[in-house]
Amino acid sequence: MTYFLTYIALLFGGLSTRKNVNLRGILYYACLFGLFIFVGFRYRVGCDWGGYLVIFNSARRNELFSSGIEPAFFAANQFLHYFELEYPYINVIASAGFFVGLGALARRQPDPLNFLVLAFPILILNLAMSALRQSLAFGFLCFAFNAFVDKRLGWYVGFVAIAMTFHTSAGAFLLLAPFIRGDFSRKRIALGALLALPGLYYLMTSTFYEMYARRYIGTATEAFGAPFRTALVAASAITFLWLFDRKWKELFPSDYKMVKLLSYAMIAVFPISFLSSVAGDRFGYYLSAIQLVILARLPFMVTGRRSTWWYMAPHMVLGLTLLMWVLRSSLFEKCYVPYQTWL
Template identity: 25%
Template sequence: MLPYWAIFILASLAAIGAKPLRRIRRDGTVPVRFKPSWLFVIFAITLFVGLRYQVGGDWYAYVRIFDQSQFLSPEEAISRGDAGYWALNYLVGQSGGSLVWVNLAAGLLFAVGTTIFCLSLPRPWLALAAAFPYVIIVVGMGYARQGVALGFVMTGLVALSRERFIRFLVWVAIGALFHKTAIVMIALGAASVNKNRFLWIPIIGLAGVGGYMVFLADYADQMIAGYIGADYTSSGALIRISMNMIPGFLFLIYRKRFVVSEAASKFWTVAALLSSALFVAIFAGVPSTALDRMALYLLPLQLFVFSHLPYVLGRTGRQQTSVTLGILAYYAIVLFVWLNFAAHSQWWIPYRIWPEIA
């Protein structure tokens, strides 16, 4: 457990020691600037995620994908579901590489997207510390395909907050190449349309229909059978959905205090309402696995809300520091509970490095 706690503590200390305010533009956006410290963050996350060995609940599933990809032709590789991930495996294998290089490439894509999103927020180090217990450890390390997809989605959300809808659509589409479920984010993006609604809503609608036809249509029956029709539940789904609902509830209460663009405010309002709907749905008998997978793409809501919360709730520097410490204590509890009591955390413990590199 030591590596997990060491990284979380370092991120938390950086969050506490960071300057109390970042420059926010008049439109509510924050300039994204890659300082050397954040380039190191990308490097560190890439290595931490990419060099793992037999870590993560889906580890052997990804081993099978890598092995199977080596018996495919290039055309067959890109015709599989999640074509981007299969193509990555195929290219690495044909180049003489092993699964570690696939994981490093996936880790890099995930790390860049996560970092860009954190840097777009008022307190990026606090956002990074909040991301570590679940976004980085569980999704980035456990669900490699969805981790990459989430990285591209987060990059798209930064573009969306600046009302750059075409860029948002492009980033989501790239993410869907690694996990097709990312395409559902287009529907949420439509909610943030502010200017030229009569132009953009049809465009986003067509993009959503096109995305469904390209990424989901051929796999709809399989996904329904796997996520909805199957008689099983996702362990810990209620806790994870609750973790999205809490910041969503806070955003809905204090929405007017968040200094964000109008497009971002609309998007996060819909995301907050959806997080509450998922919480209700799980008690209404909707299969938790389907809800859990959908909730993965709402994880950025936690980083967004908690990065703003010190300014929303605190008027003085001391109050803001107290809120920051409270958020970090909350995520320390999350990390402790997950490492010690989660049903599948044994797949992450101990953290191992690829044997040929160690």
Template identity: 40%
Template sequence: MTYYLIFFLLLGASFLRKFGPEIERFLYLFLLFSLFIFCAFRYEIGCDWLTYKEIYNYDDAVYFFRQGGTLEFGYNLSMIGLKALGLGFQAFNILIALIFFTGLNAIAQRNINPIFFLALAFPIVIVNLPMSGLRQAAAFGFLCFASLSFIDKKMFRYILFVLLATSFHSSAIIFLLLSPFLRFELTQKNILLASIFLAPIAGVILTSSYGNIAISRYVDSDLASSGSYFRVGILFLVGSYFLLFLKANWKELFPRDYKFILLSSIAMIGCFFILLLSTVIADRLGFYLWIPALIILARMQTIPNRYRQLSVASSFIGLLLIFTFWANYSYFFDRCYNPYQMKFLANHYHSIDFFPQKIA
């Protein structure tokens, strides 16, 4: 019930902006910091907690020779640096949460109602990434800055942040393929030229050792992600809704980021079809596409449309239903996220469960 309470608290706070910008600013910063604490100081929460803790406690030399690990130098160097300072695994959690929420804040600040943005991000993005998938959480944070660099047409910054994201999770390297579109308009000629240029690069990535590792892990194996159908399905609906109902108005109202959102919407639809190849790959890539998806969902309330209020309400209801189904019927959620526990000191942690279940 802790997670529901936070979700509805964020939702309720998003309507308090009518009391003035000062109140809104204070509430936003307070809630952002609270979410950071909630994720950074969690204790034994998240399905990958023990795995990341064991990796952190390995010998430093292992990091650079781990299978597929050489590309993820940011992940490896951050662990080595923290251990050199005598800091434990909790410090690593704090670092990842800091990267994630710094990036999320940068995106949220570009939107009219940043608290609304946080509320949308909580049930899927925040619960899944900085509370479990630490490497991808850091990659997500850097890709937030990469997304803003794409919108601002800053080529060097875009490539830099994509590489930083890749240094924590190698899957982020695919976003280098978007770099040619940063400077050029989306015409048929430019798309054709970019495709000719990018095809061999994509081939190199797929046939590299990292591509082979991904194929062997996620395509040729039996590894699957049942939750990906719901998460990627929502992305498919968001991308389709943009292309069908928001595209024209968006180009007029938000020309600055129109190209980024248009390309991302196409990618959201394409990600849905990747499910046929691998649910895990679709899910991994899909988490990054939540950056533009959150922008679309957060701005729907500002775009003139006869169904505007219905669309905004539907987005929240949809996220709530997906989260409710996951929280109540997923074995992994019950095992990995309940009850929520927080730890500040080395030998102590505080258990937080506002609505504890009775034990028979």
């Protein structure tokens, strides 16, 4: 129950400091650092521990991948060998990249602490504690999302490009580049979609698509629970579009365009997860960043007692999800229990 109790402690800290802005700010940085330690210094925890050990040993023998993809992660492993550091340090690197990016996005929110607490039950446990390459890519995508809001096209493309060197799937977000500048309108969406067609054609005909089709579509590879996780992502988008679209545009105009565009993508990953649970899950984790943005803003969309209800509702759903996962999943018991740290 280590993970569930950790979530309860985070939630209690968030609830007990709601009226103390200064203490809440201090607690946010303490939780961010504590979660970095919790994730980065784990030992034999996470379903991909053995898989990344194979990559680490390949880097020791200087065996480059024949496909030549995702070189930054391979280089990170070679960096460890150069300084004679052992395999667990790759988790420290991945955890640092993930939390630096997540923290950069969290600080753009009205309530960074709540954003961070909401990330724990699914995003942190499932992504940061297992999928090292994608967690590093996720960290750089968080910077890309900030660049999108700031309308800095060059920075956006640059951060996405760096993310691709850790996990090629991040390249799909290059399709958002045409939408960065200009007003949000149907005409603009149509123009942006037209401009994005060459990039989409490249992705669908390149080794990127071939690799993911070979790995995940029509294979025995499964991401257990993916339809449920992507359903939560889609439900967050539907809540935004159905209930808070106009209110969001009024209160938070700076990131309205990004949230609305990616809300449609958040809905789309749900049916994709039935075609390929792994592919749906991969993109669902990236879009979880926007899901957290939506969930953390819900209390600011309403006033009075309803604000407290909208604050607690996502936590109740995520807390119940975590509890059921802890109690009923054999995969969780195999990969995460017991929690150990090499400190």
